[in-house]
Amino acid sequence: MSKKCIVLVIAVLFLISVGAGFAAPATQGAPAPKPTGNQIVLRLSNLASEGYPTIIGARAFAQIVEKETKGRVKVMVYPNAVLGQEKAVMEQLQFGAIDFAILNGGLVSTVMDQLNVFQLPYIFKSYAQAWKVFDGPIGSNILASIDKSQNLEALGYYDSGSRCFYTKKPVKSLADLKGLKIRVVQSALFMDMAKNLEFSATPMDVGEIYSGLQTGVIDGAENSMLFYVSNNHDEVAKYFLEDNHMRLPDVFLASAATMNKLSVKDRNIIRMAVKESEKVDRAAWINQEKTAKAKALAAGCTVTTLDSKGIAAFQKATVPMYNEVSQKYGSIIKKIQNTK
Missing domain, CATH: 3.40.190.170 (Bacterial extracellular solute-binding protein, family 7)
Structure with missing residues (x-):
């Protein structure tokens, strides 16, 4: 290789290394930018x-x-x-x-303890009602608390x-959910929900859900439709139940x-x-x-929406969960339920 070529190669490698040096900080700690x-x-x-x-x-x-x-x-x-x-x-x-x-x-x-009211299963009857609560006096007062x-x-x-259940086998009613191993968040509230809905709560890290479904360690999980599809869980759990248990x-x-x-x-x-x-x-x-729902349907997934009778069964099963929270925040719960 000629001396001229060697110099050219060294120059190119230097420029590449400089470029890499500028790119690295974006993934390492992100120091605060300096104001001008x-x-x-x-x-x-x-x-x-x-x-x-x-x-x-x-x-x-x-x-x-x-x-x-x-x-x-x-x-x-x-x-x-x-x-x-x-x-x-x-x-x-x-x-x-x-x-x-x-x-x-x-x-x-x-x-923000009052925020726990929003975690009660089925407290919101619709997306519109939930955002009317969040945007109104109830939501503002909870932020201020x-x-x-x-x-x-x-x-x-x-x-x-909106959190919903998705499973490897069809679930169209509360009875179908009974006994299934469902991945949930590690918290007392989700454990309590599992007890009342009679499924087996199985906490695990988010990164383990796909393999857990694939290998049968769990029968299902619960999260939003966007989470379900963006994490490719629609590949290994083909049944999505739109019960909207938490917003x-x-x-x-x-x-x-x-x-x-x-x-x-x-x-x-x-x-x-x-x-x-x-x-x-x-x-x-x-x-x-x-878009996620359309993708799931195109991939052969079954999306089931509960009718009023079906959702009423889920709501009735979780009534005991309201008792403890009602002792502290019964008035807030009533205001939410009265919001149309």
Whole structure:
């Protein structure tokens, strides 16, 4: 090889290594970007991948904030748990190391006890009723009930779909579910639901569900239609039961330390941007759930929607779960049930 060629190869390798060096930080810790001039740079964390409704909503939030502040406040969105898993992220929010996060309601309920009302099975009769509750006085009061000692502020709700059962064999009624091994979230509430609906609760990590279904370790699982299809569970569990047993939203949290550092004007812009971005998130959920359902049907899956008699049987079976929560939040439960 000539000396000229060697020099050319070295130059190309150098450029490749430099390019790799610039790319690496995106997957390693994501240090806070440096502001330019008087610009304020804030960070938002979420577990979801790019293109997921939550991230679409988060990016809309960032765009609105930047536009309304004329670029003076910039929000950097970090998907794919780049800034950590949810529990760690909530701790960083409390210390002001992260500014915003959209976290699952189950975790947030540990610092917002009233949110547990939304986790009661079948408390919402429809998607429209659920969002009327979230957007109205009930939802606002629950956001305001967050434990202030945790240094967090709850700004709004993002959609997280409606949890339903999906199985390897047909389930069209409560009787069909009896005795099946269903993967659930590791929590007392889900264990209680399993007891009342008479299926066998089998907690396991999300990454193990596919193989669990494939090998028969579990007979089914429960989650949203979008989760079911995006994780390819429709390949190994062909029956989806639209019972909509839970409509627990994600919660948009802010660090109180961050909010306190901002001007009143900027805080109001942040709150407005959250509300506007909620609409974007919900629209994306509706579109992607519709696409996911069409994909499942095209793949030969059977989607069963319960009639009023069928859903009534599930609701009746879970009535005992309401008793304990009713002792603390009976008035909230009644208000939700009276919302049309």
